[in-house]
Amino acid sequence: MTTATTSASAAVRTYRDYDRPLWQRIVLTRESAIVGLLVIVAVVATLTVRGFSQPITLTYLLLDVMPILLIALPMTLIMITGEIDLSVASIVGLSSVTTGVLTQAGVPFEAAAVIALVVGAACGAINGFLVTVVGLPSLAVTIGTLALFRGLAVGLLGTTAITDFPEFWTDLAKARVGGSNIPVVLFLFLALLVVFVVLLHFTPFGRGIYAIGLSKAAAHFSGVHVERTKLILFVLSGVISALAGIFYTLRFGSARGDNATGLELQVIAAVVLGGVSVFGGRGAIPGVIAGVLLIGVLASALRLANVTSDVINIITGALLVLSVVANSFLAWLRMRRRAPGGTPRVEASTAG
Amino acid sequence: MFQHKRRAGALTALAVGVALVASGCAVDSGTDGGDGGGSGDSGNLAITFLPKNLGNPYFDTSSAGAQEAIDEFSGTFAEVGPAEATPDAQVSYINTLTQQGVGAIAVSANDPEAICDALNEARDAGVKVVTFDSDTNPDCRDLFINQATSEGIAKIQVDLIAEQIGGAGEIAILSASANATNQNAWIELMEEELAASHPDITLVETVYGDDDDQTSFDKTAALLQTHPNLKGIISPTTVGIAAAARYLSTSEYKGTVALTGLGTPNQMREYVEDGTVTAFALWNPADLGYLASYAAKALIEGEITGEEGDTFDAGKLGEYEVGADATVLLGDPYVFDADNIGDFDF
Numbered sequence: 069m070t071t072a073t074t075s076a077s078a079a080v081r082t083y084r085d086y087d088r089p090l091w092q093r094i095v096l097t098r099e100s101a102i103v104g105l106l107v108i109v110a111v112v113a114t115l116t117v118r119g120f121s122q123p124i125t126l127t128y129l130l131l132d133v134m135p136i137l138l139i140a141l142p143m144t145l146i147m148i149t150g151e152i153d154l155s156v157a158s159i160v161g162l163s164s165v166t167t168g169v170l171t172q173a174g175v176p177f178e179a180a181a182v183i184a185l186v187v188g189a190a191c192g193a194i195n196g197f198l199v200t201v202v203g204l205p206s207l208a209v210t211i212g213t214l215a216l217f218r219g220l221a222v223g224l225l226g227t228t229a230i231t232d233f234p235e236f237w238t239d240l241a242k243a244r245v246g247g248s249n250i251p252v253v254l255f256l257f258l259a260l261l262v263v264f265v266v267l268l269h270f271t272p273f274g275r276g277i278y279a280i281g282l283s284k285a286a287a288h289f290s291g292v293h294v295e296r297t298k299l300i301l302f303v304l305s306g307v308i309s310a311l312a313g314i315f316y317t318l319r320f321g322s323a324r325g326d327n328a329t330g331l332e333l334q335v336i337a338a339v340v341l342g343g344v345s346v347f348g349g350r351g352a353i354p355g356v357i358a359g360v361l362l363i364g365v366l367a368s369a370l371r372l373a374n375v376t377s378d379v380i381n382i383i384t385g386a387l388l389v390l391s392v393v394a395n396s397f398l399a400w401l402r403m404r405r406r407a408p409g410g411t412p413r414v415e416a417s418t419a420g
Numbered sequence: 421m422f423q424h425k426r427r428a429g430a431l432t433a434l435a436v437g438v439a440l441v442a443s444g445c446a447v448d449s450g451t452d453g454g455d456g457g458g459s460g461d462s463g464n465l466a467i468t469f470l471p472k473n474l475g476n477p478y479f480d481t482s483s484a485g486a487q488e489a490i491d492e493f494s495g496t497f498a499e500v501g502p503a504e505a506t507p508d509a510q511v512s513y514i515n516t517l518t519q520q521g522v523g524a525i526a527v528s529a530n531d532p533e534a535i536c537d538a539l540n541e542a543r544d545a546g547v548k549v550v551t552f553d554s555d556t557n558p559d560c561r562d563l564f565i566n567q568a569t570s571e572g573i574a575k576i577q578v579d580l581i582a583e584q585i586g587g588a589g590e591i592a593i594l595s596a597s598a599n600a601t602n603q604n605a606w607i608e609l610m611e612e613e614l615a616a617s618h619p620d621i622t623l624v625e626t627v628y629g630d631d632d633d634q635t636s637f638d639k640t641a642a643l644l645q646t647h648p649n650l651k652g653i654i655s656p657t658t659v660g661i662a663a664a665a666r667y668l669s670t671s672e673y674k675g676t677v678a679l680t681g682l683g684t685p686n687q688m689r690e691y692v693e694d695g696t697v698t699a700f701a702l703w704n705p706a707d708l709g710y711l712a713s714y715a716a717k718a719l720i721e722g723e724i725t726g727e728e729g730d731t732f733d734a735g736k737l738g739e740y741e742v743g744a745d746a747t748v749l750l751g752d753p754y755v756f757d758a759d760n761i762g763d764f765d766f
Contacts, residue, residue: 119519128515229507231533242537320508322534327508371516376474377503 098343098395099355106362113369120372123249130251131242131319133364135160135312135328137257137357139335140342141264142305144356147339148268149280149298150348151199151206156309157331158217159191161324163313165221168230168323177234185310191217192306196299214332222325230323241318253315260308265353273297281348337388338363343395363387464523465495467716469709470513472528472554473505477686477766478705479528482553485706486526489713492735495523497713507534514538517547524548524716526709529556536560548719552712553705562719562726564747565712567703570602573656574609576701576753577681578618581652584678584698588620589651592643594664594681596631596657606656624650629660636663644673655681661700665691685756685764692761704754705766711737711750 114121139156146153163184170180191213198209243252268274279287280294288294317323342359344351363384370380469486471479483499490497500516502509507530517525518541525542529535529551539549539560552565581591593610595603607626614621624647629636636659644650655661661681665688668674674696683700691697711734718724718732726746734740740748756764 119516119521122519125519128512128519132512132515229531229534231531238537316508320511320531320534321537322507322531324507324531324534326506329504329506368516371500371512372519374498374500376500377509378474381503 098398099352099358102342102355102362102391103358106358106365109362109369110365113365113372117369117372120369125368127244127249127251129364129368130254132368133360134251134253134257134319135316135331136335136338136360136364138260138312138315139305139309139331140339140356140360141260141353142301142308143335143339144342144344144351144353145264145268145277146206146298146301146305147336147344147346148277148348148351149301150284151298151301152210152336152346153192153195153206153302153305154210154332154336155191155195155213155217156305156312156335157328158214158221159188159306159309160313160316160328160331161221161326162191162217163188163310164317164323164327165225165325167314167317168233169224171233171323172230177237181314184314185307188306188308188310188313189303190306191309192303193299195306196302199302200295200299218325218329221327225323225325227325231321233318233321233323238318238321241315261353261357268353277301278349281345281350334363337384341388341391345395463721464521465490465493465717465720466498466520466522467495467524467526467713467720468498468500468517468522469712470510470517470525470527471499471501472510472530474499474501474503476505478684479553481764481766482528482705482709482712485704485709486713487709488706489710489735490717493714493717495713495717498522505530507531510535511538514542518542518545521545522547523720524550526550526552526712526716527556527561528553530554532556548716550712550716550719552708558745562746563715563724563742564745565708565715566747566749567705567708568751568753569749570605570609572749572752573682573701574606575613576755577606577654577656578610578613580680580699580701580755581654581678582618582621584680585621585651587618590622590624590647590649591652591654592624592647592650593626594636594639594643594653594655594657594660595626595628596660598628600631603656610654610656629655629657629663631657631659633659633663636660637667640664640667641671644671644677650677652678652680655679655683657681658683658687658702661697662687662691665696669694669696682753683756684766685761686766688756689761692756692758699755699757701753701755703750704764706764707737707754708750710735711740711748715740715748 119125143153143156166184166187167177167180170183171177175183195206195210195213198204199206241253244250245252268277276287276292276297279290279292280297284294313327316327338360339351339356340346340359341362342351342356344356366384366387367380370383467486467490469483471483473479487497500513502513510527510530511534514525514527514535515538525539525547527535527539527549532555536557539556543549543562549561550563550565551561553567555561555564555566558564585591593607595607597603611623614623625643627639627643629639636655640653640663643653653664655664661679661683664679668677668679669691679697680700682702684702688697688700714732714734714737719726724730724732724742726742728742728744728746730742731739742748
């Protein structure tokens with residue numbers, strides 16, 4: 069951390085000294101809380117829910133949340149800049165269909181998968197172009213491309229499914245390491261996790277992401293390439309979503325236009341639960357991972373306890389609302405405590 | 421420095437959390453393995469139904485039949501399922517049932533291939549798998565309970581129309597789309613059946629309503645204009661028969677032109693009650709759930725394995741035999757008429 073500080077520009081250092089302690093305190097409190105909650109839920113589930121404490125639970129749980137874990141990484145970065153990408157699940161569907169249609173047409177699976185990744189990157193570039201060059205709000209842009217990419221996916225393949233994929237790859241998507249219950253695909257995620265943690269938390273590019281979220285203008289004047297950063301993040305989001313789409317296709321052995329419908333909401337829910345502010349500028353990857361795992365553990369335990377899917381949705385939704393409310397409440401408390409002596413902080417009030 | 425420690429603390433807590441989830445599983449596996457292993461017992465009559473989706477009256481009816489059967493042999497009935505009919509959502513539920521170590525899963529597959537691996541994992545863990553209503557590939561289930569054969573569906577519709585028009589005259593077919601595989605197979609079999617058993621009935625035209633309510637409605641009107649001597653219409657699709665009934669019920673042809681085909685009781689109720697339609701066919705989902713439950717019981721108790729020729733008792737429905745491809749046929753389609761339509765809600 070110290071080396072990172074010294075290597076930062078003077079402008080960024082000033083901004084960090086001025087603002088970082090506040091959001092860092094908020095984030096850390098929140099992260100600890102979410103990790104604590106995850107531990108409590110996991111322990112309670114292990115002790116009380118019959119069937120949860122089997123090794124196979126770990127496999128199913130990780131495979132279930134894998135697409136969310138993957139997409140949550142770029143989503144975290146995008147949301148810290150104050151933007152959002154609602155089209156991720158549609159990119160999952162489009163990459164699934166692309167892989168399927170090409171494989172069926174005789175293209176080797178590996179080549180089809182690479183093309184699907186390129187398609188994902190192109191989808192991300194379209195989002196990024198409309199947000200940065202044309203200057204439209206990402207919420208509006210990605211609601212549009214959510215429908216557009218899903219429409220393309222369903223249009224390409226109709227309501228049918230392509231199910232013929234090389235067994236090597238479908239087996240690999242579900243394979244476990246040796247005799248353990250750890251899915252092989254976890255290592256793909258861990259590799260990406262390292263990349264994203266380093267990118268966000270240990271590079272000037274990452275500090276630029278926070279700076280953009282706190283104040284776009286300030287970031288710009290401190291030398292952060294605001295538009296370029298956002299464009300890169302949207303492309304990254306497209307590529308990772310396509311990767312998740314390929315995994316999804318292989319895990320279920322089925323390429324369908326409606327694959328992963330609604331997944332974007334689960335991703336955003338997990339990211340927000342993990343402490344990323346929808347207003348930008350706040351959040352960190354460890355909290356997001358805990359948020360994804362918390363939703364996953366909760367859903368798995370509730371299903372095992374024969375709770376119906378509607379009730380599971382109600383519980384996870386309520387948890388999300390509570391966490392956002394709790395967060396705002398904490399920020400408000402902090403504001404009140406500061407108000408008497410110090411100067412009022414406009415930035416914090418808008419972010420809270 | 422203070423903040424560094426807190427960040428490290430959060431990361432440590434995360435690591436501990438993940439480790440707890442992981443090790444919690446490993447540590448307890450010994451004790452709980454017993455429960456999971458119970459799935460292999462011949463006496464585990466916990467049978468869970470996994471329909472395509474929940475809140476669907478058709479599957480509510482099949483589950484009611486299943487509940488009745490399972491109560492008869494004192495097993496444990498449960499129903500789980502996704503809110504939306506997608507295969508990936510079904511996979512999560514199949515995995516859950518594997519973890520729970522139920523005796524059998526009775527599933528209506530949202531995709532013949534996508535849920536296969538999950539079902540085979542369940543079977544490896546000792547769970548019996550019965551598909552009903554909608555099958556998977558035969559190598560990922562122990563038994564498929566087939567609601568009706570194409571021959572049975574074709575024959576019942578021809579029999580119904582022959583009876584309703586007095587065995588002679590012009591009829592037409594209102595189908596779904598021109599390239600619907602199942603519809604075309606039924607129409608071909610109906611033509612064969614007409615030629616073989618009802619030489620006095622002439623099939624004058626087959627039209628396609630594309631399973632669209634308005635198109636089917638318009639095509640019905642056109643049929644009656646084109647063929648003034650038309651005595652009956654067969655619509656082997658639930659959308660088509662309801663639209664045709666709606667047209668007939670408000671036209672001069674009500675009660676004079678017969679209409680039959682495949683429909684659901686809730687869609688057809690008012691037209692049966694107002695005399696537009698005398699009788700139509702479908703299978704009885706309650707019987708389907710009932711039979712699937714007894715088949716699951718027979719599999720769990722080792723009475724059958726899914727071999728062709730195996731027989732088992734299915735309570736009030738009598739004795740059933742396993743056919744080719746580990747398939748059990750429920751029987752002839754069920755005929756709904758004014759006397760029994762009040763008993764159904766789907």
